[in-house]
Amino acid sequence: MSRLDARWFIDIYERKVDMNPILLEIAKLDFNRVQSIHQEDLKYASRWWRSTRFSEKLSFARDRWMECFFWTMGMGFEPELSYFRRTATKIGVLITAIDDLYDVYGTLDELELFTEAVERWNVDALDQLPDYMKICFLGLHNSVNEMAFELLRDKGINVIQYLKKTWVDLCKSYILEARWYHTGYKPTLEEYLDNAWISIGGPLLLIHVYASETSPMIQDMESLEKHIDIIRCSSIIARLADDLGTSTV
Template identity: 35%
Template structure:
């Protein structure tokens, strides 16, 4: 028998309760049919514009700018085929040598679409000493475009590393200079320095870009109207999903039954829309959120509440994956175990009818794997063991849960995904490993001080300090932050060379890392929900855009 819970000393983390109460529980509005009709006719207008003048080279710069605006307004998912055709055409015509003016947007868009164009073109902007030309600093828009392009770099592209250092230094100066830039431009520069386009979530990028685009004298009214109407239509669907998930989560009654865990359903749903916000992935999003919330329950149970003996019993029960194991579990774990099995059971019949039962099997196996690695960390903590850097990576990159969540993201995504994609993720390919590294390291850095105070398992910070005999924790943070940058370069490379799976799969993997860049840059804002995340959630799920 396990010890009585009240006799056990547990390392409680004291997480704050949910900030949202029941406000998302009920939602029953519908998007008006006439709005859907307007959206469809606006889409047709934009579609024609994208395919016009492909054969006229004088229009190619405008075409790139149109694609850039469509992406930044958050409506590119309507025009994936047209955008691919347009950029493919430009790639076929120009190859690596774009000669229609500034190559900065060209480079960012083509690499973003998976075309491996060379960065050698950036050497044209250097002087005879090998430094970037000072004349670049006279055109702030162009400087910003160069800065944004540098975030598409892969390992070994020194010219882009130099360009990033050069543009960053000058943009920081310009943003503070009222003579060189007005308050609107200053804000844009600061936002770009805070988070470049390549690392932004599409919905958050749209929220920032729509008001800016509206102020441009040359803005396209059809595009602007489409962006606003579509944002609100998708928001309506998100509210409906959030209501459905809130009802499911309320049945859990986490504050009463699992008071030790982070009660973060709304934040978890925000995370899901960061991975994929598009309407066609509704079923998958719901499954992803349930998987995510179970992972959060399990993470807090393994990290902050369960005794080593209890966790050992639970891990063995998960391996067996059968309701007959319920009797072996401590009372508080029974509910967790049942909820875990239920998530997969409730989909089984549907998936079998669709001939896709294999998807659930992969999802289940990666969940078991996630729990096995959580258990390995619990053993380290129980033994007071600080692993080597390599040992830590081999466990922590899987205990962070991103491999499991990327697999969950593929379940019920329709016909674009075949079993090949699941098999590919199962091998823990470089892009998934890099996204997991970004997740684990960023989480370790921002949570380091607080977690060590409550006897958390040794993180990558401790492993590096011990192995390299370091005492200066700030230096370790700097070193680990560089590893995060390396992870981004690895993801960029994989998005260019990996042709094993459909493009959306790679995008979803990278989007998992983009969420980290938003939520874990300076603090763990998922655990300690701050004003910025609250504001982002309100903008995404409460306030509609004014049309």
Template identity: 35%
Template sequence: MLFKTCSNSLEKMKLVDAIQRLGIAHLFEIQICTALSDIHENELNISSLREVALRFRLLREHGLWVSPDVFKKFRGEDGTFNEYITNDPKGLICLYNAAYTLTHGEPELKDAVSFARHHLESLASSLGSPLAEQVKRALHVPLPRTYRRLEALHYMPEYEREEGHSPILLELAKLEFNLLQAVHLKELKEISEWYSDFKGYVGLSFARDRVAESYLWGYCVFYEEEHTLTRMIFAKLVILHTLLDDTNDVGATLEEYRKLDAAIQRWDESAVSLVPGYLKKFYNKLLICFKEFDDELRLNGRYSIDHMKKEYQIIYFVSILYLEHMY
């Protein structure tokens, strides 16, 4: 009904933007796809920098091509951006964020990033809330590159202060956030228990406890409820790599590390004979973990994990080369 009550394409764009920044785009996938397809097919009669940049960013974020030529109207004959747009900080931040959807061979968008950043930095101290906070966040990490979950945390209280905001949409975002928070906390507890059992078995006392950080990476990228399996595997992979990293930094000599690498490149239970005694349990557990990943993915109709094994082997091989260079 929120989409049906939009009277024009501009209102739809603003609604899509709000939904995405509130972290609930996964609940409106069909409606967003339909709205943006319609906006892409029909040229809008919009003239403000803010609206042009918003359309540009939304469409490009969803894989719909828009030419950088749409910004020509804001550039002079020499190709530089007109100074008058510096009096529009909301338009500038929209231009800045939109330009970060650039692809190779688009120097005009690189120019837009430099131009907008320079003037936003100059204006930052004079801006009111919440625009000042939004500019500060964007200058640190532009909107197309930020973690959606973190943006939702910041944006919910800001959206509540926007003129014409939808109380129903805001309430939905808060309810969804609380629901997912309970799911994420449950998963983090499960990962912590898994790690406790894992570390107790392999006995690498020198390894750092990075459970929360490892889970946070996957949580920020794949926060939707249906991505539980993705988050869990992602967190375990990061933990496994952290253990290898700590073995490199603290536990193993270069020769021992080479032996472990030789076993990992073979990726077979029989290769355990190559591994130093105190790392045999770790190597066995590593193979078991990847076998469990493979079983879980196949059970859920996903692809096998051969590519994950290969990347893991490459990472480890590269670390050996780095160590040998250091020595």
């Protein structure tokens, strides 16, 4: 990450005989200023994570909020991207928890119910879910609605339908993979990629970030669906890179 490189370069530059002390001081001040912003973002993410109590209520899910925060740092370290880092950390945590729900814990019947609940996007759906799924669903529901509220409050645009759709699409891709697994079906490469570019979470993250870091109009959000190949291609790259990282071949 570029900020770690900056810290390394500062140490090297400081040892140079012909170094400029004013430039060095400015570099240190800049590094410390940006680091303090990152630390505030980290505190926010930590408080949010503890408030969900996912680590207690969803003991099967990976505790990776810190890793998710570092991912956001790699994507956008700039001080003005504080809201992006906070939002993207939440998204990463929610994706991780739901991914583990589908991959390692829920039965196929329970996962079908969870997928239906996400499609309905209504707290009334809680009654049909097992207790452990209620925490996961309501945590997702409340967090995404809060993101949509903040965008409506601060930018005057209602994007809840677009954010909700990305989570519905993600859960549909997860349930398809779960059905393949439980029935022993081996998809073709084309079938796999048609689903995997969504299940990697790329479209979900990109659409959330686009809404939060620009000043979009509804027409802009609708245009994303017309130019979905941009998102699809970048998501396929992410999926294949991720698969290579876990491949045993």
